[in-house]
Amino acid sequence: MTTIAFVVQQTMIFSIPLLIVAMGGMYSERSGVINVGLDGGMIMGAFTGTVFLNQMQGHMSGQGLLLLALLVSGLTGFLFTIFHAFASINLKANQVISGTAMNMFAPAFAVFAGRLLFGTQQVPFRDTFYIREVPLLGDIPILGPLLFQKAYITTYVGFLIFFFAWFVIQKTSFGLRLRACGEHPGAADTVGIDVQHMRWAGTLISGFLSGIGGLAFVVPTSTESNATVYGYGFLALAVMIFGQWRSFKILGAAFFFGLMKTVASAYSAIPGIKSLPIPATVYKMIPYIATLIVLIFMSKRSQAPAAEGIPYEKTGR
Amino acid sequence: MNTKRVLALMLALVMVLGLVAACGEKEADPTDAPVVTDAPEETDAPEETDAPEETDAPEETDAPEETDAPADPDDLHKEGRLDENGNAEIALITDVGTIDDKSFNQGSWEGVVQYAIANDKTFRYFQPTEVSDAAYINSINLAIEGGAKIIVTPGFLFEIPIYTVQDQFPDVNFILLDGYPHAGDWVPAISDNAIGILFAEEESGYLAGYAAVHEGYRDLGFMGGMAVPAVVRFGYGFLQGAEDAAAELGLAAGDINVKYTYVGNFDASPENESMAASWFQEGTEVIFACGGAVGTSVMKAAEKANAKVIGVDVDQYAESETVITSAMKNLKKSVNDAIASIYDGTWEGGISVVLSASAGYTMISMENGRFENFTQAQYDAVYAELVAGNIEIPKDTAENGEQILEPTDLTFELIVVENIK
Numbered sequence: 020m021t022t023i024a025f026v027v028q029q030t031m032i033f034s035i036p037l038l039i040v041a042m043g044g045m046y047s048e049r050s051g052v053i054n055v056g057l058d059g060g061m062i063m064g065a066f067t068g069t070v071f072l073n074q075m076q077g078h079m080s081g082q083g084l085l086l087l088a089l090l091v092s093g094l095t096g097f098l099f100t101i102f103h104a105f106a107s108i109n110l111k112a113n114q115v116i117s118g119t120a121m122n123m124f125a126p127a128f129a130v131f132a133g134r135l136l137f138g139t140q141q142v143p144f145r146d147t148f149y150i151r152e153v154p155l156l157g158d159i160p161i162l163g164p165l166l167f168q169k170a171y172i173t174t175y176v177g178f179l180i181f182f183f184a185w186f187v188i189q190k191t192s193f194g195l196r197l198r199a200c201g202e203h204p205g206a207a208d209t210v211g212i213d214v215q216h217m218r219w220a221g222t223l224i225s226g227f228l229s230g231i232g233g234l235a236f237v238v239p240t241s242t243e244s245n246a247t248v249y250g251y252g253f254l255a256l257a258v259m260i261f262g263q264w265r266s267f268k269i270l271g272a273a274f275f276f277g278l279m280k281t282v283a284s285a286y287s288a289i290p291g292i293k294s295l296p297i298p299a300t301v302y303k304m305i306p307y308i309a310t311l312i313v314l315i316f317m318s319k320r321s322q323a324p325a326a327e328g329i330p331y332e333k334t335g336r
Numbered sequence: 337m338n339t340k341r342v343l344a345l346m347l348a349l350v351m352v353l354g355l356v357a358a359c360g361e362k363e364a365d366p367t368d369a370p371v372v373t374d375a376p377e378e379t380d381a382p383e384e385t386d387a388p389e390e391t392d393a394p395e396e397t398d399a400p401e402e403t404d405a406p407a408d409p410d411d412l413h414k415e416g417r418l419d420e421n422g423n424a425e426i427a428l429i430t431d432v433g434t435i436d437d438k439s440f441n442q443g444s445w446e447g448v449v450q451y452a453i454a455n456d457k458t459f460r461y462f463q464p465t466e467v468s469d470a471a472y473i474n475s476i477n478l479a480i481e482g483g484a485k486i487i488v489t490p491g492f493l494f495e496i497p498i499y500t501v502q503d504q505f506p507d508v509n510f511i512l513l514d515g516y517p518h519a520g521d522w523v524p525a526i527s528d529n530a531i532g533i534l535f536a537e538e539e540s541g542y543l544a545g546y547a548a549v550h551e552g553y554r555d556l557g558f559m560g561g562m563a564v565p566a567v568v569r570f571g572y573g574f575l576q577g578a579e580d581a582a583a584e585l586g587l588a589a590g591d592i593n594v595k596y597t598y599v600g601n602f603d604a605s606p607e608n609e610s611m612a613a614s615w616f617q618e619g620t621e622v623i624f625a626c627g628g629a630v631g632t633s634v635m636k637a638a639e640k641a642n643a644k645v646i647g648v649d650v651d652q653y654a655e656s657e658t659v660i661t662s663a664m665k666n667l668k669k670s671v672n673d674a675i676a677s678i679y680d681g682t683w684e685g686g687i688s689v690v691l692s693a694s695a696g697y698t699m700i701s702m703e704n705g706r707f708e709n710f711t712q713a714q715y716d717a718v719y720a721e722l723v724a725g726n727i728e729i730p731k732d733t734a735e736n737g738e739q740i741l742e743p744t745d746l747t748f749e750l751i752v753v754e755n756i757k
Contacts, residue, residue: 021617025613025614025617029610029613029614032606032609032610033606033610134414134436138414138436139436139438140434140436141436141438143655146636146639149639149640169640236606239606239609239636240604240605240606240609240633240636241604241609241632241633241636242632242635242636242639242655242656243604243632245604245629245632249603249605249606251606280606280607280610281610283607284606284607284608284610284611284614285610285611285613285614285617286614287595287611287614287615287618287754287756288614288615288617288618289614298757299757
C-alpha cells in the first residue's frame, strides 16, 4: 500500500505540470493557433514565480504565498504569449517559427535577468509549501494516502484547472465559439464570431496556463529554478497530441506519461517491477514510443482542429 | 488594420516595459527581504571591477572552503578586468556550465579571480558556444588573440583541444583541470607549457563515506552524474570509506547497504528527484549527490523525506538544511597556486599532477558540517592516516591501467553494494 501511495504521489509531480500545460496547449490549438512556445512560457513562469517566492519569503510563507506565486507565473505566461498571439494572429506569421522564437528567448531572458537580479542564474527559494498530510482528508483510508498526503497544493490547483478548463471549452458558448474558430473559422465568421478575438483568447489562455505549469514543475522537484524546464513544455505538446486535443484523453495521457516517468526513475522502490529483467531505459522510452504509435495509427483519423496553424483571412473563405 | 497593428505593437511594448519595471522594482527593494537570499543583491558589477574593495555581503558558496585564502574577493567579478586595449592576460574557458554553477567552473574561476585581484592582473572568461572540440579551440584562439598568456580550462573535455593547441602557442601556459592533454588515446602528451591537474577525488569520497557511517547511518546512497573519471573516483572512495568505518565499528557483514548509480546527466530534473525520493522511501538515510545540479534534486527529495545529503566539489551547506557535509576538492587553491607558479618562475610544465589530501586539496567540510556523532577528532585522525598514505582506496583504474567500470567489480567484505542501472 505504501508503495502504491508512493508511486501515485510521485506521479503527481510529473503529471500535474504536464496536465496544466497540455490543457493550455489545447486551448490555443482548438482556437486555431499552434503554440509550440509552451516550453518558453513554462520557463518564464518558473522564473518569475521563483523570483516572487525568493523576494516574498521573508514576509509570507505557506500555501497563500505559493498561490500568489502561481498567479504571478500565470500572468507572466499570459504577457509573454502576447508576442506569439500578435505575430501569429495579427501579422499572420508562421506560428511554429514564432513559437520557436519564444522558446529560444525565454531561457536566455531567465539567465540574463537572473544574473541581473541575483548574480547567478539560479533562483533559490525556501520550500514552505510541502503538505505532509491534509487535515481530515489525509486520514481517509486508501484515498488519503493516495491524494492527500505528501503533496503540493499545485496538485489540487491542477485538478481544479482541469475541470474548469474542460467545463469552459465543452459546456459554454465561449468554448463552442473557440472550437468553431479552430475547425472552420470561415463558418464561425459568417455567424458573427470575431475569429481574431477568439484566437487571441485561446492563445493567451495557453500562455497563462503554461506559466502556471512552469512553477508547478519547479516547486515540487527542485530547490531553485535554473532557466530550464528540461523540455517538459515539449512533452506537454506530446501529451496534448497523445490526448487528441480532448480534455479527458489529455488527463489520461498526462497520467500515463507521469506514471511511466515515475516507474523509469523510481523502479528500484517498486517490488514487482524491480525483479523484472527490463532495463529502466525501456520505461523511459515508452511514452515516446506510444506517442509515435498513436500518431502513426491515428494520422488518418486525427482529431486535430482542422484549421490549426492557418492564419485566418477574411477574403480567403 | 493598420491602426490595429500599431495598437498591438504598443501593447507588446507596454509588456516589455512592464517586465523591465517589475525587474527594477524587485532589484530596488533588496533591503526588506533580509532572509535566505544571502547572495549579493546588488550586482551592478561592471564598475566594481577596477575597485576591488571588499563588499561584505556573504557569497553563498565560496566563503567556507577558503581556509587559506589571503584576500578573497566576495563577488565573482563576472566582468573580469581588462586593460585599456580590452585585453586580458589570464583567461578561463568554461566547460559545460557557467562560472556561477556553484561547482566546478565557479571554483576554478574563483581561483583566477583570487590571484588576479591580489596581484593586479587583467583577467576574463570565455564561454564556448557549444560542447565540441572545435568550439573549445575557437574560444582558446579567441582568448589568445585577446592577449591571454595563461589559459585555465576546467574539465576533461579540454584534453584534446589543449593537446591540439599547446604546440601552436609555446608562449602561452595552459592549466588543465581534471585531465591532461592527449591525442584521444589517453597517452599523456603534455608540452612544457601545459600542465594537467588531477585531484584524488577518492580521498574526499572516502572521508564522506567514513564520516557517514561513523555518524550512525547504515543505509547509504551514491547518485553520481555521468560516469566520468572524477565522479567514479568519488564513488569508489565513498564505498571504501563506508567499508573501513564499518570495520572500525565492528559491524557485521551486510549491516551497511549502499545503493549506487550514475543518473547519466548533471541536471536538476524531476527524474532525479523521483529516483532520490524512491531511495529515501526504501529507507536510505543519506545520499551522496555527486553530479552538479543533481544535488538540488536530491536535496529537494531529502527535505520532503526528512533525510540527509552529502554535497560535492564545493561546500554546499548553504543550499539546504539537509546537507550534512560536502566532499570537496580545492579548485580555487589549485588554480591560484598554478597561476602563481607561472608568475614567480617556479612553473613545472609537461606533467600531470594529482593533488591530494597531503597538500590539503581534498577534504570534507567540517566547520559547516551538521554532524551529531562524528567529531573533529575522529576526522583529524583519519585525515592524518590519509595524508600518511596508510589508507588504500580503489580508483577508477586498476593496477594494470584498465578502467574499473562497475562498483560490483570491487570487493568489499562488510558493505553490500546494490548497483542500480
